[in-house]
């Protein structure tokens with residue numbers, strides 16, 4: 584006859600077996616990995632239009648009075664990129680640089696707000712003030728001298744240029760850490776390349792792309808620092824002892840001024856150049872791929888110009904500023920990666936936003952990866 588103890592033991596074992604946590608299978612579906620990149624070009628001294636565009640794109644709170652813009656997205660999915668030229672042609676230089684610094688401090692990390700330098704930032708730093716308005720000069724305490732000081736290594740605009748902007752930014756279209764995690768733990772192929780877009784003011788010709796992103800940014804930073812230190816000496820374009828590589832960077836073929844992607848009508852030639860530049864701009868071949876080149880600088884007032892097939896070259900200066908009166912626009916990259924029953928699917932959408940018009944899908948692609 585089995586003892587009471589044995590019966591108790593068997594009962595306990597049964598209860599424990601029944602209570603045991605079920606084995607955790609890989610979830611059939613994981614939360615999608617997503618990112619939304621909003622790019623704006625050539626704001627040229629027009630704070631009101633800048634606010635209108637950022638509200639339209641859902642970057643700042645539309646309900647806020649215009650005096651206190653507020654970064655909206657707390658999820659970390661949104662990244663804002665400016666392709667430069669906040670200054671000149673309009674009066675609102677200070678308000679615009681303050682706006683970008685404010686958004687940078689409100690966003691989840693400073694990396695969520697990327698500022699490129701334009702040729703006009705460098706012109707002002709170098710003392711070439713041909714496009715500065717009287718209203719803008721008057722907006723600075725101390726007028727010309729006050730403005731010159733603000734745009735020096737000692738001044739707040741010069742300092743935020745040096746600390747918070749770069750010649751060019753390459754931005755991941757999806758958060759890289761989440762991709763890595765999906766590759767390590769959730770069966771996403773290790774050969775999946777993080778898609779990227781490169782942003783610059785003018786355009787990066789392959790002869791410049793060959794230097795690589797980090798080198799281009801460091802040459803620009805050095806030229807900017809030199810310009811802010813020695814602006815407007817003897818009316819020369821460059822401060823004394825400016826090295827050749829910095830002069831070249833600021834040349835007509837350089838990334839701040841180049842217009843080839845915007846004005847060369849030979850589509851084949853431009854798309855070949857773009858493929859070459861994109862390949863040279865990749866910093867870590869084997870883990871990412873620069874699929875898009877985005878630039879401002881050459882206004883097309885009606886709307887963006889998208890070139891090549893699939894569209895990989897995007898010219899997004901639409902003359903947002905009152906000085907031009909063009910379309911008030913933002914280009915949006917929406918990308919997501921989701922998993923269902925072990926199959927990973929990537930979706931990309933490129934959307935053109937124009938104030939007062941319906942959003943326009945420029946490109947859409949869905950594929951298993």
Ligand SMILES: *[C@@H]1O[C@H](CO)[C@@H](O)[C@H](O)[C@H]1NC(C)=O
Pocket residue numbers: 684685687688693739742743744746747
């Ligand atoms: C850079 O931007 C931050 C906002 O994130 C701002 O607080 C800071 O003052 C800027 N840096 C400089 C040197 O101006």
